[in-house]
Amino acid sequence: MVKEVAWREIRTRARTKSFRWITGILVAAAVAGPVLAAVLPDNTDDDRREVTIGLVAIDQGIENQIAAFAEAGLDITFRDLTGASAEQVGQALADGEIDVAFESGPTLVWNRGTDFEIAGVVNTVLQQQALLARGRALGLDQDDIVELLTPVALEERFANEAGESEGVTIFVSFLGLMAAFMLPQIFGQLTMMSVVEEKSTRVIEVLLNHLRPRTLLLGKVLGVGALAVVQLVVVVGGLAAALLATDSIDIPAAVWRFVPIILVSILGGLAIYNTLFALLGSLISRQEDASQVMMPIFIPLMAGFFIGQTAITGNAESLLVKALTLFPLTAPMLLPLRVARDAIAPWEVALSLGFLVLGVWGLIRIAARVYEFTLLHTGSRVGWGQLVRLSRGATLD
Amino acid sequence: MPMTNGLRVTGLRKRFGEIEALRGIDLEVPRGQLVGFLGPNGAGKTTTMRGVLGLVAMDAGSVTWDGSPMTEDDRHHIGYMPQERGLYPRMMVHEHIAYMGRLAGLDHATADGRARQWAERVGLADRGNDLIQELSTGNQQRVQLAVALVHEPELLILDEPFAGLDPVAVATLSEVMAEQVARGASVVFSSHQLDLVQDLAEHVTIVAAGVTRATGTVTNLRAHSPVRHLEIHWNGSVPNWSPPDGEPRKAPAGVSRFVVPADSDAAVLIASAAATGAVGAVSFEPPGLDDVFLELVSR
Known part of the structure; x- marks a missing residue:
């Protein structure tokens, strides 16, 4: 029943x-x-933040290195500001034409606050350039320098499988x-x-x-x-x-x-x-x-x-x-x-x-x-x- | 008391808080007999039926079937048609009848077969796949009857089965009730349509205020009435005549009607009437069931 x-x-x-x-x-x-996540096109490129860097002092090859290094997160455009005065740079920043200016020194010029993502990318590229230059000065070839700079691969494991x-x-x-x-x-x-x-x-x-x-x-x-x-x-x-x-x-x-x-x-x-x-x-x-x-x-x-x-x-x-x-x-x-x-x-x-x-x-x-x-x-x-x-x-x- | 084959209800009492709904109900429904269970609203008919079904626990009294206290197993052999219809609105007609058959203990194949058979018998053969809620009130009542009968019960309890039925459905239901009696089932039904009860039931039990007031055959109850109905058809003008102890009743032109004591001598009354005018035809009869009912419940 x-x-x-x-x-x-x-x-x-x-x-x-x-x-x-x-x-x-x-x-x-x-x-x-x-299904939608798998079928719809990957929008990663569109999601990258657009950034414009004004280059007052042009360092050989820095453009390509910065662009390559930032590819995953930033869509970087460079604007040639060679010979621009401090006022012109300030005006370009104030008008939003550029997000940051790169001057000799090397110096980054911001309108107001620091954008740490851009600063981090530029800083890393400059550090690598400096290390390469010092390595060459010490008589190391390119391969030795690359090997020297290759970071240690840090692996992780979990004592608890659930982790x-x-x-x-x-x-x-x-x-x-x-x-x-x-x-x-x-x-x-x-x-x-x-x-x-x-x-x-x-x-x-x-x-x-x-x-x-x-x-x-x-x-x-x-x-x-x-x-x-x-x-x-x-x-x-x-x-x-x-x-x-x-x-x-x-x-x-x-x-x-x-x-x-x-x-x-x-x-x-x-x-x-x-x-x-x-x-x-x-x-x-x-x-x-x-x-x-x-x-x-x-x-x-x-x-x-x-x-x-x-x-x-x-x-x-x-x-x-x-x-x-x-x-x-x-x-x-x-x-x-x-x-x-x-x-x-x-x-x-x-x-x-x-x-x-x-x-x-x-x-x-x-x-x-x-x-x-x-x-x-x-x-x-x-x-x-x-x-x-x-x-x-x-x-x- | 002699052992009765069929249903016997003795001295049922039930109190709901301050209200004493049943104060001593007796009812007998022998096998193969159709019994009318009559009473005004609130007399205790439905409570008695629910007591027989075990739906309401009684405070006192007994319910026996074939001479033994009614068991849960006995109750599987009861078919019940409640006063307020009890159907699932969103089930289909055939499905509903068959489901109730299975609950009553039939296997799937038998329940299916009986559902078809009863749908046809109550005139709903072509409505088997319709939802109950799509049926008219009268047709829902037909389904309710089929539900009560699908397992071929030994005792059929019908609470106001004729309420709201058209004449065709009344005829069908009357036929079905007679068929059930003929196959040996005990059938008890309540109704306020006393003319129907008089036509259908040989036996009646009349209750009022929770007590059984009278029980017996319709003929006996009428015969035991303390009054008689006297009707005189006059040839020509109606004389100013009335019998001693007679109560006049409303009558058409050329006719006189009186209620007189049952022990009145009809011959003396007719002779007295004939002395005052030209008497055409006379009837001197016990009252009908409706008058007996009114007399009993108004005591």
């Missing part, structure tokens, strides 16, 4: 226009990013956090609407002729949850396929280690929030009253999301983050990113998952008990006090 209810939820929701459109848009957005893939780790952690934050909201509200629809259309009276409230609840939570997983798989699958096809990203092995924990957390989050949304949906009889009961759900969701955001790059081992990792309503958002950042002990992972499973189990038990009394309740919404009494085993008057 749970399967029947779940399948009905999946079939009914999956064929709504809104679900198809949202899924389509998300897949298109996920695929479009990497090598930190950028990808942060990206995947953020995706996981977003999914754990958004999916329970979207699909939890679908679950709630489904409960309210059954109450408002009175179909619940016919259903309960054949089903226990607990069966109905489980079927609904599983069905809508499965739909969320399908959407997630389709969207992430599209993104992964696009990234791999365009060779945009090399997913490091370290990332695959915490992807399962992201998936488990998302599933746990969907289960616990879908149950919570269903429970609160049973307190009301009209869709218009949904906002009255939803607010408390958003408190742990928002807390988990915002603290998760700071923990992605900040301190992932603060007392608050540790505590919320153990709380079932925030664990789905915080657990994966702490695992990704390698900022959690194995026992904490086990405890967090254990509490999450216990939370889902406990909430389903309470929700099923409350469901029995609230599903046939119509009219005004069931109050919070009544909800507490029902969850303790009392009955509605």
Whole structure:
């Protein structure tokens, strides 16, 4: 019977226009990013900053060397100002005709402040010229000088493997956090609407002729949850396929280690929030009253999301983050990113998952008990006090 | 009490806060019998039906099926048509009927077959792929009936099934109810259309203010009424005559109508009337079900 209810939820929701459109848009957005980045022409040249250097004193070959050295970042044009007076140079700078003037000395003349990027390029070229001249004066040939000037190649390695893939780790952690934050909201509200629809259309009276409230609840939570997983798989699958096809990203092995924990957390989050949304949906009889009961759900969701955001790059081992990792309503958002950042002990992972499973189990038990009394309740919404009494085993008057 | 095959409800009581909705409801629906369950609004009919279905826990009383307390398994063999229609607006007709069949325990193939069969029986064979929300109210009611019957229930509970139906749909529903009784199902239905009830149901139970006021065959209830309806058609002018203890009722020209005590002697009354004018035709009958109903619920 749970399967029947779940399948009905999946079939009914999956064929709504809104679900198809949202899924389509998300897949298109996920695929479009990497594909467009690969297909569109490289705009690096256009992005280079245009700089004009006025040459008052011309040093042999310095133009070519400066231009070559700055090619990656600056698009340099030279203007011949040989013989220009200090006033003429000042006027050219003031009018913006040139960004800097190069005088003998050697001296760089700025209008007001120093542009450190241009100064750095010119300085480096001058230093190299000086070193070459001194090397020749010492009787060294060109090859010796080049060898002498070749910098030592400094290599890096990471004691923690995760360090090598930190950028990808942060990206995947953020995706996981977003999914754990958004999916329970979207699909939890679908679950709630489904409960309210059954109450408002009175179909619940016919259903309960054949089903226990607990069966109905489980079927609904599983069905809508499965739909969320399908959407997630389709969207992430599209993104992964696009990234791999365009060779945009090399997913490091370290990332695959915490992807399962992201998936488990998302599933746990969907289960616990879908149950919570269903429970609160049973307190009301009209869709218009949904906002009255939803607010408390958003408190742990928002807390988990915002603290998760700071923990992605900040301190992932603060007392608050540790505590919320153990709380079932925030664990789905915080657990994966702490695992990704390698900022959690194995026992904490086990405890967090254990509490999450216990939370889902406990909430389903309470929700099923409350469901029995609230599903046939119509009219005004069931109050919070009544909800507490029902969850303790009392009955509605 | 003798063991009854079918549904037996005894002494149901239910309180909702300050309101005592049921104060002792008795109802019997033997197998193969159609029972009209009558009462004014707020009498406790729907609460009783929900109690039988297990949707509302009763404070006292018993519900038995074939002589034993009704179990969850027994309830799978109940077909229920609620007063306010209960359908998923965004499901298709065939899909909806088949889904309810599967929930009632039918396998996929059987549920599919029965869904087609019942859609055809209630006149919706060509609407199988339409969404419920696209159907008229009357057609939605037909779907509701099919949903109640798809698993061939042993007990059929219909809460105001005729409300809002056109005459064709009323005829179809009446036929279907008769068919269910013929195959041995127990059928109980509530309705405010007493003329329909009188035509369809041999047995009725009348409730008011949460208590069963009367139960039995329509003929018996009428016969046990403390009054009789006397109607005299006069030849010529209507004389100024009225029976002793008789209450006059509105009547067309040339006719006199009175409500008289049931123990009145019809022959004496006719003789008395004939002494004052030319009597053409006389009827002396128990009241109709509607009058019996009004008399019982106004006590």
